[in-house]
Amino acid sequence: MICSFAKPKPEHLIIGHLTETPQVLSIARLALQHVSRHRQSTPWSAEAGGQLFGTINAAKVCVIEASGPYAGDERSRYRYRSNPAAAQCAIEDRHKRGLLYLGEWHTHAEDHPSASGLDDDAMRRLISSSQLNSNALLMMIVGRARSAAGLAVWSVSSEAARQWILSASP
Ligand SMILES: [Zn+2]
Numbered sequence: 001m002i003c004s005f006a007k008p009k010p011e012h013l014i015i016g017h018l019t020e021t022p023q024v025l026s027i028a029r030l031a032l033q034h035v036s037r038h039r040q041s042t043p044w045s046a047e048a049g050g051q052l053f054g055t056i057n058a059a060k061v062c063v064i065e066a067s068g069p070y071a072g073d074e075r076s077r078y079r080y081r082s083n084p085a086a087a088q089c090a091i092e093d094r095h096k097r098g099l100l101y102l103g104e105w106h107t108h109a110e111d112h113p114s115a116s117g118l119d120d121d122a123m124r125r126l127i128s129s130s131q132l133n134s135n136a137l138l139m140m141i142v143g144r145a146r147s148a149a150g151l152a153v154w155s156v157s158s159e160a161a162r163q164w165i166l167s168a169s170p
Pocket residue numbers: 106107108115116119141
């Protein structure tokens with residue numbers, strides 16, 4: 001008789017660190033699966049994106065869910081902007097379930113993504129225009145490579161953008 005048991009899958013797939021703070025970033029399987037489905041793996045696919053949700057304390061930022069893209073977004077090969085009403089609905093819906101809005105994600109048509117000047121500007125505008133409790137937001141860019149190699153995440157504040165050093169959790 002052969003019995004096979006699936007190993008429990010790790011809750012968090014990607015772990016991140018910043019150089020000068022002890023805070024840890026963790027990205028859950030569910031969130032990673034969501035954004036990975038929208039990778040720009042064909043020459044004609046447009047950018048996709050949306051919002052990131054989870055929990056935050058002094059020790060850890062946990063990205064648990066990602067939402068979007070939505071009908072009514074502005075999408076092209078090199079540009080993404082969420083439909084603001086749909087994004088607001090997603091934020092209110094997750095808030096009811098105790099998940100905080102942590103920031104934004106979008107895809108890039110490159111294997112190992114880097115932030116464009118437009119991305120930095122967009123994040124700064126978002127921070128200055130929103131009434132958030134925190135003065136920093138996550139910006140996640142999803143490239144074409146799989147897992148940590150295809151992801152780039154920054155914590156963006158009005159003063160600086162700091163990039164998280166990512167690794168796949170064992
Ligand atoms: Zn971008």
